[in-house]
Amino acid sequence: MATARGRIDKRQAILDGAFTVFARQGYAQACVQEIANEAGVAKPTVYNHLTDKATLFRHAMRAAAQNVLDQRLAALQPLTEPGPDLRAGLEEVGHRLVRLHADDRSCALRRLLYAELNHFPDILDLVVESGPQRLSQALADRLARLTLAGRLRATDPDQAAEHFLALITGPLETRSQMGTRRLGDAELDEIARAAVRTFLHAFGVEDDRRGSGPEEPGLRS
Amino acid sequence: MATARGRIDKRQAILDGAFTVFARQGYAQACVQEIANEAGVAKPTVYNHLTDKATLFRHAMRAAAQNVLDQRLAALQPLTEPGPDLRAGLEEVGHRLVRLHADDRSCALRRLLYAELNHFPDILDLVVESGPQRLSQALADRLARLTLAGRLRATDPDQAAEHFLALITGPLETRSQMGTRRLGDAELDEIARAAVRTFLHAFGVEDDRRGSGPEEPGLRS
DNA sequence: GATTTGTTGAACTCATGAGTTCAATTTAGT
DNA sequence: ACTAAATTGAACTCATGAGTTCAACAAATC
Numbered sequence: 354m355a356t357a358r359g360r361i362d363k364r365q366a367i368l369d370g371a372f373t374v375f376a377r378q379g380y381a382q383a384c385v386q387e388i389a390n391e392a393g394v395a396k397p398t399v400y401n402h403l404t405d406k407a408t409l410f411r412h413a414m415r416a417a418a419q420n421v422l423d424q425r426l427a428a429l430q431p432l433t434e435p436g437p438d439l440r441a442g443l444e445e446v447g448h449r450l451v452r453l454h455a456d457d458r459s460c461a462l463r464r465l466l467y468a469e470l471n472h473f474p475d476i477l478d479l480v481v482e483s484g485p486q487r488l489s490q491a492l493a494d495r496l497a498r499l500t501l502a503g504r505l506r507a508t509d510p511d512q513a514a515e516h517f518l519a520l521i522t523g524p525l526e527t528r529s530q531m532g533t534r535r536l537g538d539a540e541l542d543e544i545a546r547a548a549v550r551t552f553l554h555a556f557g558v559e560d561d562r563r564g565s566g567p568e569e570p571g572l573r574s
Numbered sequence: 575m576a577t578a579r580g581r582i583d584k585r586q587a588i589l590d591g592a593f594t595v596f597a598r599q600g601y602a603q604a605c606v607q608e609i610a611n612e613a614g615v616a617k618p619t620v621y622n623h624l625t626d627k628a629t630l631f632r633h634a635m636r637a638a639a640q641n642v643l644d645q646r647l648a649a650l651q652p653l654t655e656p657g658p659d660l661r662a663g664l665e666e667v668g669h670r671l672v673r674l675h676a677d678d679r680s681c682a683l684r685r686l687l688y689a690e691l692n693h694f695p696d697i698l699d700l701v702v703e704s705g706p707q708r709l710s711q712a713l714a715d716r717l718a719r720l721t722l723a724g725r726l727r728a729t730d731p732d733q734a735a736e737h738f739l740a741l742i743t744g745p746l747e748t749r750s751q752m753g754t755r756r757l758g759d760a761e762l763d764e765i766a767r768a769a770v771r772t773f774l775h776a777f778g779v780e781d782d783r784r785g786s787g788p789e790e791p792g793l794r795s
Numbered sequence: 796g797a798t799t800t801g802t803t804g805a806a807c808t809c810a811t812g813a814g815t816t817c818a819a820t821t822t823a824g825t
Numbered sequence: 826a827c828t829a830a831a832t833t834g835a836a837c838t839c840a841t842g843a844g845t846t847c848a849a850c851a852a853a854t855c
Contacts, residue, residue: 363801363802377692378692378693379600379601379602379689379690379692379693380602381600381601381602381603382602382693384841384842384843385842385843385844386842386843394802394803395802395803395804396803396804396844397802397803397804397844397845397846398801398802398803400843400844400845401801401802405843405844406843406844463688464688464689464691464692466752467684467685467688467689467752468600468685468688468689468690469600469689470685470752470753470754471598471599471600471685472599472600472603474754477751477752477754481751481752485748486748489748512768512772515744515745515748516741516744516745516768516769516772518744518748519740519741519743519744519745520737520740520741520744522740522744523736523737523739523740523741523743523744524736524737524740527706527707527710527736527739530698530702531687531688531691531698531702532691533691533695533698547733547737548737551733551737551776551777552776554775554776554777555772555773555775555776556772556775584831584832605811605812605813606812606813606814607812607813615832615833616832616833616834617813617814617833617834618814618815618816618832618833618834619831619832619833621813621814621815622831622832626813626814627813627814
């Protein structure tokens with residue numbers, strides 16, 4: 354409507370717009386006309402590229418999930434060549450994961466996933482299996498290397514990765530009220546720091562427990 | 575339709591049926607006729623008790639949330655008068671919480687909450703504020719008592735409670751694939767035991783760390 | 796420049812479902 | 826038993842939105 358006509362990359366615009374509208378309205382309440390408007394495209398064009406509202410949803414979800422996963426895997430990078438300060442490396446990863454998890458599109462993806470699990474059982478494979486599963490796996494790989502290097506206690510790396518991610522995402526989820534409340538940078542950092550603190554107490558070796566930074570305070574408040 | 579007629583507790587039946595159908599279909603896809611059928615009641619009767627589909631949803635959600643919260647608060651009971659074996663007490667609480675969290679109605683409530691956050695911003699207050707918030711608060715109270723008794727390290731009880739719950743619910747959420755996969759009792763117990771293990775490493779005092787049970791294994795698999 | 800392909804807006808069909816009306820019937824209260 | 830309130834089924838109104846059709850139009854290909 355407003356944007357220029359042409360057949361360049363309508364399809365991508367449609368998928369983006371679809372995800373935006375689905376995220377805002379939910380699957381059932383989102384109407385295709387609004388998606389077309391959001392994408393700057395006519396309604397028949399939408400049906401020209403994607404046959405159904407359902408397949409439109411599936412493709413939009415797949416694309417969004419791919420984006421989120423890529424970003425998260427990239428966030429683990431500081432652990433590939435960890436510096437001398439293990440706590441600093443973990444906190445850096447924590448910061449990045451917290452920010453990605455609190456991101457609008459990430460929250461929207463989670464919400465849509467939860468919402469439409471019953472109606473689209475197949476998107477679970479596309480999103481969950483190639484989502485937290487892969488992230489946890491990748492993190493476990495890094496932690497295993499650290500364990501072999503003697504910088505973490507000798508425990509199951511999968512377990513450690515699972516708990517690290519739980520300590521990051523759990524508090525984030527409750528504090529942000531399932532993604533509805535916007536958190537300031539300070540609070541996000543505090544969540545990551547606290548998670549790393551608990552994680553190192555549980556999985557760290559003595560050397561690294563008092564390795565760096567100000568020693569943990571007794572009572573916060 | 576099938577059940578006996580009468581005006582005794584139609585309202586409760588309607589709210590129960592509504593939650594069941596909403597849980598199965600989502601808000602938009604659930605139709606009032608089906609809710610009426612589920613409740614064993616005629617459609618006008620539904621509108622006689624609850625004016626709107628929207629208010630029907632709100633009341634059903636509120637009732638379900640109240641149930642879930644009550645059960646969860648009751649699950650903390652083993653920590654009110656903790657026996658000599660702290661680990662056993664924590665594991666008992668963990669077991670109960672894990673089972674409640676994995677329960678069908680609990681999963682459905684979470685899903686509906688996530689799904690309709692945008693459309694019903696007000697149910698967030700009804701559910702979240704009187705949900706994990708209150709649970710975390712109650713758990714923090716127990717942990718504070720334990721800290722004063724010298725059975726936990728001196729740290730912020732709110733922090734400890736937050737991390738305990740994260741260690742319980744996080745792994746549960748990923749392993750059950752957001753509540754779609756049904757987990758066996760063995761796996762549920764393993765999740766609770768692992769959570770308590772990590773928690774006590776991070777927040778326990780030395781006495782209790784090797785308090786009871788078989789010492790933790792090195793590598794699981 | 797002519798042809799083919801993709802896009803556009805508008806109007807259309809059709810199914811679904813919220814909410815209502817109503818006369819007939821059942822139940823509770825007395 | 827009698828009355829008032831609640832329940833019931835069926836049919837109804839009305840709005841919404843998925844998916845389609847079509848004639849006019851733009852863009853790339855030759």
